[in-house]
Amino acid sequence: MSEARESRIAAVVLPDLVTELAAESLVVARAVHAPASRQELSPFAVVLVDQARGGGDAEPVPATALLDAVSGSARRFGVRPGQSIAEACVLLSQLRIVELPRAELDAALGRVAEAALAFGATVSLEAPDTVWVDVTGAAHLFGDEQALATELLSRVRALGHVARVAVAGGPRLSQALARWGNPSAHSERGVSVVPAERTRHTMAALPVTALPIAGEHAAWLARLGVLTLGELAKLPRAASATRLGEHADRALDLADGRDATPLVAWKPPSLLVEQSEWDEPASGIQPLLFVLRGLVARVSARLAGRGEAAQKLVLVVSHDRAIARHQGVPEEKALVFDLASPLWRAEEMSRVIVSRLERTRLEAPSVGLRLEVPAIIRALGRQLELSRVSGGVTGQKGLESLPVVLAELAADIGRERVGVLALADSHRPEKQAELVPALPEPGALRPKKPRREPLPVRRLRSLAGSRLGAPTRLLPQPVPLEVALRVGATLCIDHRLYTIERIGFVERLEAVEWWTSAPVARDYLRLWLTGTEGGLDALIYVDRQSGKRFMQAVAD
Structure with missing residues (x-):
């Protein structure tokens, strides 16, 4: 074995x-x-x-x-x-x-622990200042342990903290080395990596205050002239154990370079919440933008460490209670952001939130800001195309920026107004295109089988009625026409006069959508109009029940 x-x-x-x-x-x-x-x-x-x-x-x-x-x-x-x-x-x-x-101290340690999840599956923390992560077998993913520790340190510093990182064979060993050890000359400042064979030698140089013993026990050792762990290891173990208290065995094992302390796994919270509060009420949006940068940065670091992305964001502005009660407005104002695609990068989430927050009118001064992530899914990386990599192009700015642009538009004008046009199977021109979501809804089921046959284009060709092709612009609402449809008649369209030069029959719709309460019966005509500012090719229909005439589309 x-x-x-x-x-x-x-x-x-x-x-x-x-x-x-x-x-x-x-x-x-x-x-x-x-x-x-x-x-x-x-x-x-x-x-x-x-x-x-x-x-x-x-x-x-x-x-x-x-x-x-x-x-x-x-x-x-x-x-x-x-x-x-x-x-x-x-x-x-x-x-x-x-x-x-x-x-708040535990929450800050939790943020660091979530960032450390990107380096190992098991993390643990201890107030007031330590976070551990089990990196066994993970060093090759970063090059070596030195590169792993350096990257871990940079992630923690990005959260705005002063930190030291040490890698050793046990939690208490690495904690003591991070607190008291001196990084080697060839390593980055703040990083210590101690191989297993050099653990005892490295620990011997640490002061006795690095041990988890009471202050009076450390003072007793200092009075004896025992200042380092190496000097303590030379003393008889039985004699030292009687004077170092209940944790003597663990302390002496650490002095000898041994550590069997297990890690108690820390479980991250299911709901991500970052908030900031202040005592004096603040007016305007600029103070909120200042605070928002820190909140978004912390949420981004936590999502990146968990390997997850936000599907939905909620920004809550807390109003001053007394002023809000006096003015009769709610104590909180919530802005909900349904993201078109999962996001976890700070700059992308900031663009989506700021674009709407800057246009928000606050009804009372604010005393706090809270950012919640109620919907979280697993973050999926985007695979690079082999042709782009071989050509030296590793970025996909267009594809990566599309979800952010869609999220910004959804925040500005509403999610239901953002989409793409798709062909629909209908005889009525106004229903031959529909707005569908630009990206699939989260959890939406995909169709089991694609359509075996494409949408019929024969109807579109028949509506053309000529070699000029189908109409290119569908009017928002059909325009009523009061004149008789005959060659030489004069029409007034958009304050311009036109003369009917030619009329062509296109098709007849009889009892279309008969299952509805208002089936359609129309005769479609194509009119070629001339005017002082040019011609116009228009699609006209006559309602066969009322006899009324409407212009529905034009061909540019």
């Missing part, structure tokens, strides 16, 4: 995730009123809370609460995580305290 393949786990560590989320909320709140950048923010600290406590009646965080993270500008004044709010405010009186719900 062949030996089992050794596991390879990639760890994505996000050291600044908590401060990034807090800074993003501050930037959005300020940007909806005036442009701002993250560097312009005043020093702040973050306290994780179980749930958001919005509103003016919410009680402030108690001064004894401990800080979970601090911004770089606050750190320069001596503010550190673990201090109480009271202690931190003594060092910096202008320190701003930001409450961050743990649900």
Whole structure:
């Protein structure tokens, strides 16, 4: 029997995730009123809370609460995580305290986990800063493990996060290397790939704080002069285990380069939702466009990682409740986008949404924006044509842009008004063409068998009545004619005078569509008209029941 393949786990560590989320909320709140950048923010600290406590009646965080993270500008004044709010405010009186719900932190880790699904089938996460993905056997799809880790890092950075990626033989090994390891000189900054045979040697250089042990145990080792995992591995295992607490065996295994920790698979949510909220109401569309860019980018990254595409989008604008109630308007305004073809790229979804959002009139100032993807299907790639690849052309801009154009048109004028003309089997000229959907409806059944015979063209040829061919323009509504149809008679059409030069009989329709409540009985004639500005070839019919005459089409 062949030996089992050794596991390879990639760890994505996000050291600044908590401060990034807090800074993003501050930037959005300020940007909806005036442009701002993250560097312009005043020093702040973050306290994780179980749930958001919005509103003016919410009680402030108690001064004894401990800080979970601090911004770089606050750190320069001596503010550190673990201090109480009271202690931190003594060092910096202008320190701003930001409450961050743990649900937002979990959602941010979930977004990174969904992006990592493109690299392995099993992902796991651990608050507040780690996402794992099992990349066993997947390195050859990207070239090697170094290329895989580099691409994974670029995907996470595209979400706007500072990250480090490490690949090793276990979750805790890769997590420790991502947090504390130094990338080799030939690897990209922020990426560490450790082969199995070099795991113990690489782990030996890490500090003892890289182990999952309590702070007092790490301090005890430091007092003994044991500063690295290599020095810890040289100590007798039995003596060390009695002083390192309940997780001593796992910590000593990590120091020795071994890790048997299993990954607990994380399941992505079935409904994709991205939202952003701000405290002060904002007027106009421009603030919403600013926020929309971030929402669409995150949805696109999540869809790409899942290998799925959006069939339907819903954009919900949250109005200020007090103002909306005072003006008698709904608290939310929803814009529904039924996409003509599944989309997952950020620029394509943005084009569809922005084209309609820019023309939307808001009935009240906004305090939030939410983007939902209620209908998701598997994304299907488009196969390149061999002739195009051999000719050096690998893109299909025309085919790729068609679904986006159709989606934009559907958002602008309505899905029912976007389609293509198709021939229909009917004797009546106004029913010989119909508008059908440009692309098949999702889940629509295709016909089992194609038509064995093409649509009859004999009727079209008979309507021509001459060598000039069939009429080319069908009028929106038949135009009534009051004069008698005889050679030499004068007609007024569109404020222009014409004289009937010649009349030709085309055909008679008798009891056409007899199964309906209004069967058709008509005599079709072809008129050749002359006027001061040129001639006109018109198709006329006479209603055999009422005797009224109508012009229905012309031939250019």
